[in-house]
Amino acid sequence: xxxxxxxxxxxxxxxxxxxxxxxxxxxxxxxxxxxxxxxxxxxxxxxxxxxxxxxxxxxxxxxxxxxxxxxxxxxxxxxxxxxxxxxxxxxxxxxxxxxxxxxxxxxxxxxxxxxxxxxxxxxxxxxxxxxxxxxxxxxxxxxxxxxxxxxxxxxxxxxxxxxxxxxxxxxxxxxxxxxxxxxxxxxxxxxxxxxxxxxxxxxxxxxxxxxxxxxxxxxxxxxxxxxxxxxxxxxxxxxxxxxxxxxxxxxxxxxxxxxxxxxxxxxxxxxxxxxxxxxxxxxxxxxxxxxxxxxxxxxxxxxxxxxxxxxxxxxxxxxxxxxxxxxxxxxxxxxxxxxxxxxxxxxxxxxxxxxxxxxxxxxxxxxxxxxxxxxxxxxxxxxxxxxxxxxxxxxxxxxxxxxxxxxxxxxx
Amino acid sequence: xxxxxxxxxxxxxxxxxxxxxxxxxxxxxxxxxxxxxxxxxxxxxxxxxxxxxxxxxxxxxxxxxxxxxxxxxxxxxxxxxxxxxxxxxxxxxxxxxxxxxxxxxxxxxxxxxxxxxxxxxxxxxxxxxxxxxxxxxxxxxxxxxxxxxxxxxxxxxxxxxxxxxxxxxxxxxxxxxxxxxxxxxxxxxxxxxxxxxxxxxxxxxxxxxxxxxxxxxxxxxxxxxxxxxxxxxxxxxxxxxxxxxxxxxxxxxxxxxxxxxxxxxxxxxxxxxxxxxxxxxxxxxxxxxxxxxxxxxxxxxxxxxxxxxxxxxxxxxxxxxxxxxxxxxxxxxxxxxxxxxxxxxxxxxxxxxxxxxxxxxxxxxxxxxxxxxxxxxxxxxxxxxxxxxxxxxxxxxxxxxxxxxxxxxxxx
Numbered sequence: 097x098x099x100x101x102x103x104x105x106x107x108x109x110x111x112x113x114x115x116x117x118x119x120x121x122x123x124x125x126x127x128x129x130x131x132x133x134x135x136x137x138x139x140x141x142x143x144x145x146x147x148x149x150x151x152x153x154x155x156x157x158x159x160x161x162x163x164x165x166x167x168x169x170x171x172x173x174x175x176x177x178x179x180x181x182x183x184x185x186x187x188x189x190x191x192x193x194x195x196x197x198x199x200x201x202x203x204x205x206x207x208x209x210x211x212x213x214x215x216x217x218x219x220x221x222x223x224x225x226x227x228x229x230x231x232x233x234x235x236x237x238x239x240x241x242x243x244x245x246x247x248x249x250x251x252x253x254x255x256x257x258x259x260x261x262x263x264x265x266x267x268x269x270x271x272x273x274x275x276x277x278x279x280x281x282x283x284x285x286x287x288x289x290x291x292x293x294x295x296x297x298x299x300x301x302x303x304x305x306x307x308x309x310x311x312x313x314x315x316x317x318x319x320x321x322x323x324x325x326x327x328x329x330x331x332x333x334x335x336x337x338x339x340x341x342x343x344x345x346x347x348x349x350x351x352x353x354x355x356x357x358x359x360x361x362x363x364x365x366x367x368x369x370x371x372x373x374x375x376x377x378x379x380x381x382x383x384x385x386x387x388x389x390x391x392x393x394x395x396x397x398x399x400x401x402x403x404x405x406x407x408x409x410x411x412x413x414x415x416x417x418x419x420x421x422x423x424x425x426x427x428x429x430x431x432x433x434x435x436x437x438x439x440x441x442x443x444x445x446x447x448x449x450x451x452x453x454x455x456x457x458x459x460x461x462x463x464x465x466x467x468x469x470x471x472x473x474x475x476x477x478x479x480x481x482x483x484x485x486x487x488x489x490x491x492x493x494x495x496x497x498x499x500x501x502x503x504x505x506x507x508x
Numbered sequence: 509x510x511x512x513x514x515x516x517x518x519x520x521x522x523x524x525x526x527x528x529x530x531x532x533x534x535x536x537x538x539x540x541x542x543x544x545x546x547x548x549x550x551x552x553x554x555x556x557x558x559x560x561x562x563x564x565x566x567x568x569x570x571x572x573x574x575x576x577x578x579x580x581x582x583x584x585x586x587x588x589x590x591x592x593x594x595x596x597x598x599x600x601x602x603x604x605x606x607x608x609x610x611x612x613x614x615x616x617x618x619x620x621x622x623x624x625x626x627x628x629x630x631x632x633x634x635x636x637x638x639x640x641x642x643x644x645x646x647x648x649x650x651x652x653x654x655x656x657x658x659x660x661x662x663x664x665x666x667x668x669x670x671x672x673x674x675x676x677x678x679x680x681x682x683x684x685x686x687x688x689x690x691x692x693x694x695x696x697x698x699x700x701x702x703x704x705x706x707x708x709x710x711x712x713x714x715x716x717x718x719x720x721x722x723x724x725x726x727x728x729x730x731x732x733x734x735x736x737x738x739x740x741x742x743x744x745x746x747x748x749x750x751x752x753x754x755x756x757x758x759x760x761x762x763x764x765x766x767x768x769x770x771x772x773x774x775x776x777x778x779x780x781x782x783x784x785x786x787x788x789x790x791x792x793x794x795x796x797x798x799x800x801x802x803x804x805x806x807x808x809x810x811x812x813x814x815x816x817x818x819x820x821x822x823x824x825x826x827x828x829x830x831x832x833x834x835x836x837x838x839x840x841x842x843x844x845x846x847x848x849x850x851x852x853x854x855x856x857x858x859x860x861x862x863x864x865x866x867x868x869x870x871x872x873x874x875x876x877x878x879x880x881x882x883x884x885x886x887x888x889x890x891x892x893x894x895x896x897x898x899x900x901x902x903x904x905x906x907x908x909x910x911x912x913x914x915x916x917x918x919x920x
Contacts, residue, residue, distance in 0.1 A: 110794075114651050114652075114794045115651070117793070117794075118651055118652065118653055118793070118794070121653055122650065122651060125650065125718070125830050125832075126650060126829050126830045127829055127830070220648060226794070226795035226796065226798060227798050228640070228644035228647075228648030228649060228798065231643060231644065231647055231648050232640035232643065232644055232648070235640075235643055235647070235816060235819075235820060236632060236640030236643050236644070236813065236816040237640065237812060237816060238534065238537065238538060238815070238816050238819040238820075239526050239527070239530055239534060239811070239812050239814075239815030239816050239818075239819060240526075240530065240812055241530055241533055306537070365777075365780060365781070365801055367780075368777060368779075368780040369777070380812060381529070381530070381808075382522075382526045382529075382530070382638070382808040382809065382811055382812035382815070383638035383802065383803075383808070383809050383812035383813075384638070384802070384803055384806070384808070384809055385802065385803075386638060386639050386640065386800070386801065386802035386803075387799075387800070387801040387802060388798070388799070388800060388801075389777055389798065389799040389800075389801065390795065390796070390797060390798035390799060391795075391796055391797075391798075394796070396793075396794040396795070396796070397794065397795050397796055399651070399794055400649060400651050400652055400792060400794035400795035401648065401795075402651075403650070403651030403794070404647060404648040404649060404650050404651050406651075407647075407650040407651060407830075408647060408650075411829040411830065417538050417539055417823040418537050418538045418539070418819075418823065420537075
C-alpha cells in the first residue's frame with residue numbers, strides 16, 4: 097500500500113517518522129502487504145534525509161500516481177489544502193487530515209464526495225491531537241443518542257490558565273512562557289481568542305448531532321479578559337476557570353454550541369486536566385458521561401492519530417459506514433444567549449451597599465464571593481440559573497456596578 | 509439485520525433496551541435496512557413484556573436461525589457461554605460479548621475461530637463497561653507500539669477506596685454501603701481480591717502486546733489488607749491508594765503484568781477517578797499517555813459498548829482486521845517480583861530507634877512518613893526503587909519490625 101504526504105511540517109514529518117519507526121508492526125498487525133511512502137509534497141527543500149528522493153513540489157505527482165491510494169494532508173490552512181483534498185477524493189484516493197480548519201469549513205462537502213467515490217475522508221487528528229475521539233464517537237458509541245459534547249480543546253489556553261491557577265501568574269507572563277516553550281505561536285490570536293477551540297467543537301458537534309455547523313455561527317469568547325482576581329474567586333467557590341467548547345441539545349432538539357471560559361466544579365474530571373493536556377467529555381443517552389484525556393498536540397501524538405486513520409483506510413475497502421454528517425441547515429442552532437445558565441459576575445461599586453441592594457432587586461438571590469486583599473469596592477457573586485441574555489441585560493441595568501467579568505458556570 | 513441475545517440479565521436487558529430505544533437513529537446513521545431482535549435466550553420466564561414472544565429456552569433456536577447473523581452473549585460465566593459462543597462462530601455468526609471471564613480464558617481461540625469463519629468476535633464491553641477502549645487501542649492507536657497499559661479496572665473496589673480516602677470510612681463499612689447500593693455482590697471476593705481487575709488487565713495486555721495472557725499467570729492482590737492508616741500515610745506523601753491493574757514491557761521486551769494496590773501521585777489523572785468510575789491509561793510510543801474515563805459498569809453503559817460492537821458487525825462484511833492476538837506463549841511474561849519498584853512499608857517496632865537503624869542498614873536511605881495520632885511503635889516509610897523480591901527479603905530480615913503493609917508506588 098502506497099501513501100503520500102502533503103506538507104512536511106511538524107505533523108507531516110511526524111507521520112513519516114511513525115510510519116517508518118513502527119512499520120513492521122503496523123504491516124503485520126493489520127495484515128497489509130506493505131505500507132510505503134511514495135511522495136512527500138512540500139515547497140521547501142529537504143536535501144539531507146535518507147528519503148530526500150521522495151520529495152516533490154508538484155501536486156500532480158501525487159494526483160497522477162495510480163499506486164497512491166491514500167493521501168495524508170498535513171499542510172494546514174484552507175487553500176490550497178481544500179483544492180488538493182478535493183482533487184484526491186475525486187481521483188478515488190482516500191484522504192486523512194489533521195487540518196481542523198479544513199474539516200470545520202468543508203467537512204460536509206468532503207465527506208459527501210468521499211462517499212460518492214467510495215473512499216474515505218478521515219480526520220481523527222483534527223480534534224484532541226493523539227486522543228482517540230472521532231472513532232470512539234462514531235463507532236464505539238454508535239448505539240447512543242448524544243446529549244452533550246464538551247471539553248478543553250486547546251492546549252495553549254489550558255497551559256496559560258493552569259499557570260494562572262497554580263502559579264498565580266498573570267495571563268501576559270503565562271503567554272510569554274507558552275511562547276518560549278513552543279506551546280503558543282508568535283501571533284497567539286487563534287488560540288487565546290478561542291478560534292481554534294471553536295473549529296474543534298464544530299467538528300465534534302457536527303459528528304454527534306449530524307448536521308454541519310460552521311465556526312462563524314457560534315459565539316466564541318477567548319481567555320483574554322480573565323484576571324487573577326477571577327481565578328481566585330473561582331478557587332474560593334471550589335471551581336476552576338477553563339476554556340470550554342461545548343455543544344448540547346436543548347429540550348426542542350436544537351443545538352446550543354459555544355466556546356467560552358467557564359467556572360467548572362473542582363470535582364469534575366475536567367478540572368484536573370492541566371498544562372497542554374486536552375480533555376473531551378461525551379454524554380450519550382446509554383453510556384452517560386465518558387472522558388478522553390491526553391496531549392492535544394505535539395508531533396508524534398498528532399501523527400499517531402493520522403496514522404490510525406491511514407491504517408483504517410488501508411484495511412477497509414470502500415467508505416467506512418457512519419463517518420458522516422449532513423450538509424449545513426440554517427435552523428438547527430439556538431444561541432447560547434437564549435439558554436439558561438448561572439453566571440459569575442465581578443465588578444466595582446463605589447457605594448457597595450447600594451449596589452448590592454440593586455443587584456438583589458433585579459437578580460433576586462445571589463451568592464457573594466470573597467477573596468483575600470480584595471479592593472474595597474470590588475463585588476463578586478454567582479447568580480442563579482436563568483436565560484443568559486436576560487441576566488446580562490439585568491446586570492447592565494445596575495448603573496452603580498462597573499462590570500469587569502461575566503463568566504458562565506458549567507457542570508461537566 | 510437480525511440479532512439474538514443470550515442472557516437477559518442486567519447487561520442483556522440493557523442491550524435490548526438500547527437497541528429498541530435508539531433504533532431509528534442506529535439504522536439511519538449506519539445505513540442498515542433494519543436492526544431487529546429475533547431471539548432472547550434465558551431459562552427464566554418473562555411473560556409480561558411487549559416482546560415476550562421473542563424469549564426461548566433453547567439455544568438451538570438461535571443457532572439454527574439462518575437470519576440471525578449476530579449473537580450477543582451476556583450470560584456471564586464460562587459454561588455454557590464458551591460452548592454457545594463457539595457454536596455460533598462455527599455456524600458463521602458474529603458474536604459480541606460483555607463476558608470478561610470468557611475473553612480472558614478463551615480469547616485467542618475464539619478470535620482465531622472468528623477469523624477462520626470470516627466473522628467477528630468483539631468484546632468492547634468486557635473492559636471498562638461503556639468506556640470506549642478496545643477499538644481505540646486496535647484502531648485509533650494502531651500506529652503505536654505500546655509501552656504500558658494500566659488502570660482502575662474495578663468499580664467496586666474504587667468505590668470502597670474512595671469512601672476510605674474521602675470519608676475516612678473503614679473497609680468493612682465501605683463494603684457494606686457498596687453492597688447496599690448494588691455496587692458489590694453478596695460474595696464480593698471476585699472484586700475485592702482483584703480477580704475481576706485481573707481478567708481485564710489480561711484482555712488489555714493481550715490486545716496491546718499481541719499474545720494471550722491468562723489470569724492465573726499474573727500476581728493478583730486485592731484491597732483487603734489496606735487500612736485507614738495506610739490511606740492516611742499515602743495522603744501525607746501526596747499520594748492516593750488505588751487498585752491498579754497494569755502491564756508493561758521491560759527492557760528485554762517481556763511483559764510484566766500485575767494487579768495490586770498502588771500509591772499513585774495525586775497529580776496523576778487516575779488519582780481523581782473516584783467512586784464506581786473506571787479509568788484506563790494507554791502509553792504508546794507515538795501518542796504518549798492517553799486516558800479513558802467513565803462508569804465501568806451499569807446496565808445501559810455496558811449495553812452501549814455491546815451495541816457499538818453489534819453495529820460494527822452489522823456494517824462490516826467479514827472479519828474486522830487487527831482485532832486479534834496470538835495464542836498463549838509460555839515465555840512472554842516476567843514476574844512483578846523481578847521488576848524494580850519503590851515500596852511503601854508500614855509496621856510496628858517496640859524498639860523504634862533500633863529498627864530504624866536496621867532498616868537503613870539493609871535498605872539504605874528511606875523516607876519516613878508521619879501521621880497524626882499514630883501509635884508510638886508504628887513506623888512507615890518509602891524505599892527507593894529496587895527489584896521487588898530483593899527488597900521484600902531485606903525487609904523481612906528486619907526482625908525488630910512487625911510488617912503490616914507493603915504497597916508498591918506507581919507513576920501513571
